[in-house]
Amino acid sequence: MQHTVSTKTLVKASVSATVVAAIALVTFILPAEYNIDPTGVGQKLGLTSIAQAAEADGAVAVTGAQASNTEFQTIEVVVPAGRGVEYKFAMPQYAKMTYEWMTDGDALYFDLHGEPEGDTTGYFESYTIATSNEMKGSFTAPFAGSHGWYWKNKTDKPIAVQLQVKGQYEVIGLKQ
Structure with missing residues (x-):
């Protein structure tokens, strides 16, 4: 049995993946890598301390x-x-x-x-x-x-x- 994927399904999947990636970027990656935490979630999860430790260790000049x-x-x-x-x-x-x-x-x-x-x-x-x-x-x-x-x-x-x-x-x- 062969399944065909409609354009509508592909668009929905692409939009969903983009939204999830944007949320991950703002919530996890920016706080951990760059100490940028617009939502405050990174600090609550302790992710901003990763970037701060890197700065303290001289990894970011x-x-x-x-x-x-x-x-x-x-x-x-x-x-x-x-x-x-x-x-x-x-x-x-x-x-x-x-x-x-x-x-x-x-x-x-x-x-x-x-x-x-x-x-x-x-x-x-x-x-x-x-x-x-x-x-x-x-x-x-x-x-x-x-x-x-x-x-x-x-x-x-x-x-x-x-x-x-x-x-x-x-x-x-x-x-x-």
Whole structure:
């Protein structure tokens, strides 16, 4: 007896495999390999300690003359009503940043992302896209370049963001 597989079945299987791979990447691989834990599950499972141990053992070297900020630096960013702003940091490959931000009320759409150094194509890689009034975590820059947040205010009043960061970076600042 011969079975034929329909295109619909193949598409469903492909989509399912892609979803499972994306979940595995965000939940297990990024926390264990790069100490990037957008969901917090990697820390709860102890996976971020693997990447931290590798950094402590010198397996991941931070290159470049970036500042190593060991104390949290507090930055206030105001996102105007109905507009978006971007706040960026220059980081070498494998540099680590710990961050926490919160708004003074309403939630903002945001995209934590990076742009490779010297790229002129407009390419960027998103690490986390969501809508929230707060977020905390850490990430390791997968490539040298500018990394940071785009916040979009969909309300009719300005929203202030208090951003606290520490790690290996140089402030680029606000890009509107």
